Amino acid sequence: MNVKRMSPARDNQRSALRTPAPHVARLRSASPPSVPPLSARERVKTATDFVSAALMLVPALPAILACIALVRLTSPGPALYTQSRVGRGGRVFTLYKVRTMHHDCERLTGPQWSTPGDARVTPVGRVMRKLHLDELPQLFNVMKGEMSLVGPRPERPEIVKKLREAVVGYDRRHAVKPGITGFAQIHLPPDSCIRSVRNKVAYDRFYIRSRSLGMELFILGATALKVIGLKHLYYRAPRVPTE
Known part of the structure; x- marks a missing residue:
């Protein structure tokens, strides 16, 4: 079927994503789930990711x-x-980023998605987000084996708790390591509502079922084109088959 891009409805977004402090405390204090061992294919990808991230860090540093x-x-x-972010098997890990928002901007509101024209983003942060420079420290997460280049x-755990209840099959995207970029990211805008998450999950699950070396290289190349404003050179509405 064709996965159609949904219009970002923002109604009740803030209240849907807020999580009371006690829930946050329980999430962070819970024992980490058991994660199945990596397959031979995944071990090869982990080793390739480590070498690639190390090489990329030379110009990125x-x-x-x-x-x-x-x-x-x-x-x-x-x-x-x-x-804190949720990784493979639902295990929580620590993600690194360059700060693009005002310090402690979620102190009163709790975790929230960023929206277009978000007042929390600083002027310098807006430029870094456009160029995805704030994501570069995640190369260290890749070298630690917590993330992949593609996935x-x-x-965040506080938001995952809500999405598990609202989106059928959401946890299936945790079958693989999360990535700095992904199939959903090169085709769809950032999450803004539950409907947009359902669309993203369809793309993520398609990637998990269909991933190959060719697909990984395509996603990395498309990410580079998107960063420099040449998305039109690769973009097409992909066909995502039903399960």
């Missing part, structure tokens, strides 16, 4: 340091920050 300096000069608070994007 100066860019990361420049972003850190810009954030420190233009916005109070730490330049790098960590965030479903990891979400």
Whole structure:
């Protein structure tokens, strides 16, 4: 079937994603789930990801340091920050990013998705987000074996708790390591509502069923084209078969 892009309905978005502090505490204190061992294919991909991430860090490190300096000069608070995300098998890990929002901006609201024109994003952060420079520190997550270069994007535990209840089959995207980029990310805009998540999950599950070396290389190439504003060179509405 054709997966149609849904219009981003934002009604009740903020209330749907808020999680009271006690729930957050229970999520973080829970024992990590048992994760099945990697298959031979996945071990090869992990090794390839490690080497690729190490090589990419050579040119990426100066860019990361420049972003850190810009954030420190233009916005109070730490330049790098960590965030809990849900990875393979539902295990929570710590993700690294360059800060693009005002420090501690979710203190009163709790975890929320970013929206177009989000006032929490700093002017420098807006540029870094457009160029995806804030994601570069996740190369360290790849080298640690927590992420892959390509895979479903990891979400925060507080939001995953809500999405598991609202989206059928949501946890199936946790069958593989999350990625810095993915099949859903090169075709669809960021999550903005439950309907957009259902669409993303369809793409993620299609990737998990169909992944191959050719598909991984296509996603990496398409990501590079998207970053430099040439998405039209690869974009087409993909056909995602029913299960």
